[in-house]
Structures are given as structure tokens and as C-alpha cells.
Amino acid sequence: MMDNYYYHQLASCPSYRDSLKVLEVDIQFANMLAASIPRDKGGACLRMELGYNDMAYILSFLLQWINFPCSCLLQTCLSFCYVIVHKVSIVLPDGRPKLTSLGRKASIREFYDVILPSLKRLRTNPLELDVSEGDIQAFGTIPKKKIEKRTNNSDVDMEREDECGICLEPCTKMVLPNCCHAMCINCYHDWNMRSVSCPFCRGSLKRVNSGDLWVLPCMGDVVDQKTVSKEDKKRFYNFINKLPKDIPDAVFLVYNDYLI
Known part of the structure; x- marks a missing residue:
């Protein structure tokens, strides 16, 4: 229509x-x-x-x-x-x-x-810009080796961001709605059964159900704007x-x- x-x-x-x-x-x-x-x-x-x-x-x-x-x-x-x-x-x-x-x-x-x-x-x-290596060197920007080093460091930082703060395993994090602390679903169930509290701030989880959790997507789950x-x-x-x-x-x- x-x-x-x-x-x-x-x-x-x-x-x-x-x-x-x-x-x-x-x-x-x-x-x-x-x-x-x-x-x-x-x-x-x-x-x-x-x-x-x-x-x-x-x-x-x-x-x-x-x-x-x-x-x-x-x-x-x-x-x-x-x-x-x-x-x-x-x-x-x-x-x-x-x-x-x-x-x-x-x-x-x-x-x-x-x-x-x-x-x-x-x-x-x-816009999708196609920049050649010669153009980068002509503008006097950062050399290629430094760019690769920074890229490797950024990849390591992204992997650390996807790790759970308790078990240090890469996973999809669950965010608590009351204190906004994130952890994997296994650690959430473990601490919910053990002390019914957040392991970071000791906030109460008595009124928090599994359906109330927010899902924090990993970097690999997000499609970049250039691909879209x-x-x-x-x-x-x-x-x-x-x-x-x-x-x-x-x-x-x-x-x-x-x-x-």
C-alpha cells in the first residue's frame, strides 16, 4: 500500500x-x-x-x-x-x-x-571508503605495524569484555535489573541458589526472576553498520x-x- x-x-x-x-x-x-x-x-x-x-x-x-x-x-x-x-x-x-x-x-x-x-x-x-595503503602513507598517518599492533590489542580487549567476571569464561552475559552487574547464566543460578545476592554488590536477588534478566550481546553477535x-x-x-x-x-x- x-x-x-x-x-x-x-x-x-x-x-x-x-x-x-x-x-x-x-x-x-x-x-x-x-x-x-x-x-x-x-x-x-x-x-x-x-x-x-x-x-x-x-x-x-x-x-x-x-x-x-x-x-x-x-x-x-x-x-x-x-x-x-x-x-x-x-x-x-x-x-x-x-x-x-x-x-x-x-x-x-x-x-x-x-x-x-x-x-x-x-x-x-x-559511506564505504576504500583507502589504499599508499594514501595512508601519503597523509603521514600511523605506520602499518602500529596499526596491526593496536588491532591485536583491541581484539584482546574485546575478548576480555565478553568474559564473565566470575568464572572468566567467554559467554553471553546476563545483566541484573536492580544493580546492572553482568555475569553468565551459570554464575547467576549458582549465586542465586547460594546466597540469593549479587556477587559484586551483595544486592538482594529475592524478587529477581530469570525472565527479568537483560541479555548483553557479545561483540560477535552485533552486526556492524558497514555490513548492514x-x-x-x-x-x-x-x-x-x-x-x-x-x-x-x-x-x-x-x-x-x-x-x-
Whole structure:
């Protein structure tokens, strides 16, 4: 179902032409978001434009002639319009973009439900920067050996953070809700049966049940933002590739003439 915000925004337009202007503004905004997303290895990015069916011009003329509000025939009006998604490579010397393939055709509903929200989410995610070793040395940053040493030290610190403070075993910690001290589930059951108190602060555990414990995830259980951004980007491009191709109407006209 189309987003209610955009649905009411288009429905509030006084005419069919005004609704198309709103669509064009949203498409330009989507192009700006697509241009800010890190490009693939070929340097290509996505570019969208508004496409019209032949019936769209006839319907636009009829709506202007009878002066009928667009809100009553919103779904009918938008069904004759679609968004063409092109894969654009580096801009040519004359300023025109170079299209690498046929465009993909997306409906207005797919644009507002999938494409625009995906571009917003990819835009808010941190950019993936590919920094080479030469660039690091050129900026006079820390040498590679020191970086590896710090990385090894940080890995040791992360392993220590995942250890239980009582048995020193790597585990998923349970946090007590009253004092916020963390330990493994085995140590919790042991101290709960032994003294019904927290081993760190001796706080009472009489009213604390197993279902009241908080789970503190380990570092390996947390997915980093870069991986999430990469998966979202892959899922978005797979959706674009599955859209139907925008075949020019001239091909169908020639085929119809051949049948006649």
C-alpha cells in the first residue's frame, strides 16, 4: 500500500498536472540521494525520470477539459505514469550522462514504497571508503605495524569484555535489573541458589526472576553498520534488476504493423 503521507500529498493536488509536478520533485530528490550513494566498481549510479503512457496525455487533456479534480481518479491517473530507472556511467564531455543499459520500469507505488525509502536509508548509512595503503602513507598517518599492533590489542580487549567476571569464561552475559552487574547464566543460578545476592554488590536477588534478566550481546553477535549498509545496497540493486525493462513503444508499433 502506498505511503499515506505521499498518497494524501498527491490527492491534495488541485489538478492532474500539479500531481505530476509533485512526482517530478520527488524523483529529482531521489536522483540526488542516488548520486550520494557510493558507486560500484564500474562507476555507475542510478538516475530516474518520469515516464508517461500514451493514455496519460489523453487523460490529462480530458481532465483539463472537464475541469475534474484529480483526487477522485488518483489511482487511475497514476496508473498511466511510471518511473524509469537508468544505470548511468560517467558523464560525457558535453555534460550528458551515458546510459549503460535499457531502463527499468517501476510503478509509482513501487517508487514510493521501495525505491525512495531505500535511497533514504542508504543515504543515512555511513559511506564505504576504500583507502589504499599508499594514501595512508601519503597523509603521514600511523605506520602499518602500529596499526596491526593496536588491532591485536583491541581484539584482546574485546575478548576480555565478553568474559564473565566470575568464572572468566567467554559467554553471553546476563545483566541484573536492580544493580546492572553482568555475569553468565551459570554464575547467576549458582549465586542465586547460594546466597540469593549479587556477587559484586551483595544486592538482594529475592524478587529477581530469570525472565527479568537483560541479555548483553557479545561483540560477535552485533552486526556492524558497514555490513548492514552493504546488504541493504545489494538488496536494493537486486530489486532494481528484477523490474521489467522499459521497451520503447516503437517496437510494439512495428510488430503490430507486421501482424496487420
